[in-house]
Amino acid sequence: MWAACTIEAFMDTPIEVCETRDTKGMYAAARRGDVHNFTGIDDPYEEPLRPDVKLETVGATALVNAAATTEIYTHLAQMAEDLEAFGLEDYSHYETRILRTELNWKLVIDTFLETYHLSVLHKTTIAPILHSNLTAFDGMGRNLRMIGVRKTVGALRGLPEHDWDLVRHSALVYVLFPNTVFIMQGDHLETWRVYPGKSVDEAVMHVSLYTPEPTVTEKAKAHWDRNMDLLMATVTNEDFPLARNIQRDFHSGAQATITFGANEPALAHFHRSIPDAVGQGA
Numbered sequence: 001m002w003a004a005c006t007i008e009a010f011m012d013t014p015i016e017v018c019e020t021r022d023t024k025g026m027y028a029a030a031r032r033g034d035v036h037n038f039t040g041i042d043d044p045y046e047e048p049l050r051p052d053v054k055l056e057t058v059g060a061t062a063l064v065n066a067a068a069t070t071e072i073y074t075h076l077a078q079m080a081e082d083l084e085a086f087g088l089e090d091y092s093h094y095e096t097r098i099l100r101t102e103l104n105w106k107l108v109i110d111t112f113l114e115t116y117h118l119s120v121l122h123k124t125t126i127a128p129i130l131h132s133n134l135t136a137f138d139g140m141g142r143n144l145r146m147i148g149v150r151k152t153v154g155a156l157r158g159l160p161e162h163d164w165d166l167v168r169h170s171a172l173v174y175v176l177f178p179n180t181v182f183i184m185q186g187d188h189l190e191t192w193r194v195y196p197g198k199s200v201d202e203a204v205m206h207v208s209l210y211t212p213e214p215t216v217t218e219k220a221k222a223h224w225d226r227n228m229d230l231l232m233a234t235v236t237n238e239d240f241p242l243a244r245n246i247q248r249d250f251h252s253g254a255q256a257t258i259t260f261g262a263n264e265p266a267l268a269h270f271h272r273s274i275p276d277a278v279g280q281g282a
């Protein structure tokens with residue numbers, strides 16, 4: 001049985017213990033009133049009701065906590081090998097932007113799950129970078145992996161296979177079911193955490209960019225800013241307007257049935273996983 005891949009971890013440590021472990025004096029500063037809105041002091045801490053993982057930092061051995069954390073790997077089974085190979089522990093968080101749009105959250109995820117549309121919708125933005133007629137798909141429980149191919153892949157022609165660096169020439173898209181899209185872009189990583197908004201037709205996204213090393217020069221900063229700006233422009237100017245049209249058409253009632261994802265296995269897999277997760281599967 002697969003569980004959802006959004007994992008809530010609760011590090012259970014009483015406030016008094018946190019204060020004794022606080023080497024930077026932040027709790028003391030909050031107690032004095034020098035720092036405001038400090039969680040646990042003048043901003044309430046709400047303990048998770050049903051965390052996926054609970055780590056006891058007082059009175060539990062490291063072994064007990066290690067046993068708890070191994071549970072995480074059952075959520076990521078089958079893709080753990082990929083994630084490990086990326087060396088993510090060396091990556092640095094560059095920026096997170098929050099986007100809102102009038103789209104159901106599932107339609108936001110859908111925009112990542114096929115590449116046919118690149119040559120039509122993203123003619124000048126992504127199509128020059130990625131092939132639109134080549135993908136590989138693997139379902140991994142309710143998670144999935146879809147690999148897009150960069151046009152630079154031709155550079156590997158003539159090289160022996162053991163010298164191929166396929167990650168460098170791919171865009172590896174993972175859906176960590178239900179709501180996170182994780183994209184390894186060769187030289188950086190993007191994550192999209194997509195949440196329902198206030199109504200069924202709204203979504204809020206936390207879009208993060210991670211870089212293989214900390215950004216310390218102005219040149220590097222300009223490079224990653226350009227990456228983030230291109231990403232935002234592509235989705236807000238191209239994907240989302242089209243998806244909003246699709247959503248409007250769904251609502252119009254003009255069609256009694258819709259055949260969805262017949263030739264796009266990643267879309268079909270995602271939309272089979274949802275009813276399965278809520279007990280409405282076949």
Ligand SMILES: [Fe+2]
Nearest residue numbers: 111117122239
């Ligand atoms: Fe797109």
